Amino acid sequence: QQQAPAGPTTPPAGPTAPPAAGGAPEAPPPPVVIPDYQPVTAEILTNPADGDWPNYRRTYDGWGYSPLKQITTENVADLEPVWMISTGSSDGHEAPPMVINGVMFVSQATTTSNQVLAIKADTGEILWRYQRELPPDMHTSHPTNRGVGFWDDKIFFTSRDSILVALDAKSGAELWTVKMEDYKMGYYANLAPLVIDGKVIVGTSGGERGIRGYVAAFSAEDGEELWRTYTIPAPGEPGSETWPDGDEWKTGAGSTWITGHYDPENKLIYWGVGNGGPWMGDQRPGDNLYVTSVITLDPETGEIKGHFQYHPNDSFDWDEVAAPILIDLPNKDGETVPGLVHAARNGVLWELERKPDGQISFVRGTPYVKENWIKSMDPETGRVEYAEGRKPGTGVLGDFCPSFWGGKDWPPIAYSPDTNYVYIPANENLCTKMQGGTVVEYRPGASFTRGTQGDRSDLYLAEGADHIGEVQAWDVATGKKVWTHEFPNSANWGPLMTTAGGLVFGGGTNDSMFRAFDAKTGEVVWEMKLNSGVIGVPTSFEVNGKQYIAVQAGWGIDAASMQTRLGASYPDKFKPGTTIPTGGVIWAFALPDNM
Numbered sequence: 001q002q003q004a005p006a007g008p009t010t011p012p013a014g015p016t017a018p019p020a021a022g023g024a025p026e027a028p029p030p031p032v033v034i035p036d037y038q039p040v041t042a043e044i045l046t047n048p049a050d051g052d053w054p055n056y057r058r059t060y061d062g063w064g065y066s067p068l069k070q071i072t073t074e075n076v077a078d079l080e081p082v083w084m085i086s087t088g089s090s091d092g093h094e095a096p097p098m099v100i101n102g103v104m105f106v107s108q109a110t111t112t113s114n115q116v117l118a119i120k121a122d123t124g125e126i127l128w129r130y131q132r133e134l135p136p137d138m139h140t141s142h143p144t145n146r147g148v149g150f151w152d153d154k155i156f157f158t159s160r161d162s163i164l165v166a167l168d169a170k171s172g173a174e175l176w177t178v179k180m181e182d183y184k185m186g187y188y189a190n191l192a193p194l195v196i197d198g199k200v201i202v203g204t205s206g207g208e209r210g211i212r213g214y215v216a217a218f219s220a221e222d223g224e225e226l227w228r229t230y231t232i233p234a235p236g237e238p239g240s241e242t243w244p245d246g247d248e249w250k251t252g253a254g255s256t257w258i259t260g261h262y263d264p265e266n267k268l269i270y271w272g273v274g275n276g277g278p279w280m281g282d283q284r285p286g287d288n289l290y291v292t293s294v295i296t297l298d299p300e301t302g303e304i305k306g307h308f309q310y311h312p313n314d315s316f317d318w319d320e321v322a323a324p325i326l327i328d329l330p331n332k333d334g335e336t337v338p339g340l341v342h343a344a345r346n347g348v349l350w351e352l353e354r355k356p357d358g359q360i361s362f363v364r365g366t367p368y369v370k371e372n373w374i375k376s377m378d379p380e381t382g383r384v385e386y387a388e389g390r391k392p393g394t395g396v397l398g399d400f401c402p403s404f405w406g407g408k409d410w411p412p413i414a415y416s417p418d419t420n421y422v423y424i425p426a427n428e429n430l431c432t433k434m435q436g437g438t439v440v441e442y443r444p445g446a447s448f449t450r451g452t453q454g455d456r457s458d459l460y461l462a463e464g465a466d467h468i469g470e471v472q473a474w475d476v477a478t479g480k481k482v483w484t485h486e487f488p489n490s491a492n493w494g495p496l497m498t499t500a501g502g503l504v505f506g507g508g509t510n511d512s513m514f515r516a517f518d519a520k521t522g523e524v525v526w527e528m529k530l531n532s533g534v535i536g537v538p539t540s541f542e543v544n545g546k547q548y549i550a551v552q553a554g555w556g557i558d559a560a561s562m563q564t565r566l567g568a569s570y571p572d573k574f575k576p577g578t579t580i581p582t583g584g585v586i587w588a589f590a591l592p593d594n595m
């Protein structure tokens with residue numbers, strides 16, 4: 001029923017007001033400014049055009065790979081900015097600039113609001129801006145947004161107050177909203193939805209607030225809830241035997257705050273699950289499925305078809321929310337099989353085999369950063385036994401590496417089919433001394449982590465360490481690391497992207513640099529200092545035959561917290577957190593026209 005006006009090119013003045021409540025006259029709908037928007041189909045999401053970026057990692061398999069190759073190792077030195085837009089937000093910018101048919105959609109959040117921008121991807125002209133205020137009593141944990149999802153002529157994003165929002169792609173008009181969960185109970189949301197065949201599939205944050213994690217699917221059409229699968233089984237459900245005590249499962253956490261990946265051939269979703277709640281594992285005996293696991297889900301029903309737990313009875317805040325990427329890899333006998341690869345927060349690079357029925361089996365686990373917590377790993381099952389003195393507990397000190405922020409936190413790894421390498425943004429040499437305080441009492445919506453009095457969580461550098469941040473490349477054929485680029489004075493919180501031009505792009509360091517690496521050798525072949533540290537997911541797209549690289553710069557969230565702690569503890573090596581500029585800018589780069 002939307003009518004395309006005669007072709008307005010200017011955005012509506014000011015932010016779009018949410019629909020008026022309480023009998024006030026309704027604001028007129030925003031004008032259609034993208035009349036020729038290309039509706040997004042299952043085909044587009046499954047086999048995106050080379051120049052589009054319609055899923056969180058571009059393709060369902062999670063590779064973060066662009067097949068564009070105008071920008072190469074040979075010419076990338078000439079890469080230059082073509083446009084920049086200030087987002088108006090000063091919190092962490094983590095979302096990929098996603099592109100459909102020449103239009104970019106990119107999201108941000110602050111402690112008080114969220115927004116989505118539609119932008120003409122080649123010029124940087126803002127076509128529409130949607131803003132949604134948050135309730136004033138909303139807590140401020142992790143104020144970020146990680147991107148949008150697409151279906152037909154709609155855009156979907158998760159508002160931090162646990163509301164799923166559908167927008168008209170052509171105008172930014174709000175079409176429907178649905179309450180995913182109650183933010184007052186500690187649930188919040190910031191992930192990009194996974195869209196499969198008209199279903200908008202989301203997860204939740206809240207692992208530090210005593211939630212019970214879930215993955216849920218809503219109809220793209222009207223927001224109707226189609227299924228909801230909890231990551232913590234209720235008594236009697238499969239896996240409930242790993243929660244032998246009373247009511248602990250009700251507040252066991254297992255959040256799901258990063259978008260899952262999808263195998264369209266076997267119709268199976270792979271979703272990562274976060275830490276246990278409260279943090280100290282001895283307050284919830286048992287392995288605690290499906291905390292710190294990957295689960296396989298049926299997109300039709302949400303049924304759990306398989307799982308692999310990376311470490312039992314988590315006691316480290318090692319969310320394993322990053323979904324494993326789907327690639328072929330050699331099994332134990334050297335035969336090539338469909339696999340899953342996950343660079344875990346627990347410091348292990350996991351290689352798993354995925355079966356057509358959803359079952360997941362262990363192939364191998366190789367530490368990719370210094371670790372001291374593994375006493376043994378079962379060669380058949382991959383089950384890990386904890387080394388003495390490493391696992392923290394209630395009144396029990398655990399001294400462990402990698403740190404509670406992990407060998408890698410949420411920033412996604414990337415894969416290039418051209419090199420057959422997996423690229424990891426790693427934090428080497430960091431460790432934690434952690435002790436739980438008193439038993440934590442559950443209060444709805446409140447922090448539910450270590451307890452107070454006698455609790456402790458120190459971040460420290462391993463003895464003899466000369467750096468933290470790294471970009472690593474691992475050869476899938478051999479299971480060996482082939483190159484490492486080290487950052488002597490910074491951690492690395494930079495999501496990675498690979499391209500067919502033989503490049504790996506990423507930022508993540510405290511010097512606000514955005515870099516391109518030679519995918520084969522690890523040599524830095526281009527770098528540029530942006531306005532702020534880059535923790536955004538980079539993307540690449542094409543308009544009128546020209547390849548662009550895009551990324552949001554905007555330092556914040558846990559990258560900033562880690563930097564602040566390192567700067568305070570090691571002032572000779574790491575600068576004070578306050579010296580790193582903040583404020584969000586979307587950047588687009590391309591080669592000069594005369595190239």
Ligand SMILES: O=C(O)c1cc(C(=O)O)c2c(n1)C(=O)C(=O)c1cc(C(=O)O)[nH]c1-2
Nearest residue numbers: 142205206207208255257274319557558559
């Ligand atoms: O357990 C959770 O629900 C949860 C949520 C989030 C989040 O929503 O961003 C983070 C974490 N945990 C977390 O442990 C963590 O280290 C972290 C880092 C970041 C970030 O955006 O930099 N978010 C989160």
Ligand SMILES: [Ca+2]
Nearest residue numbers: 207275317319
């Ligand atoms: Ca967590």
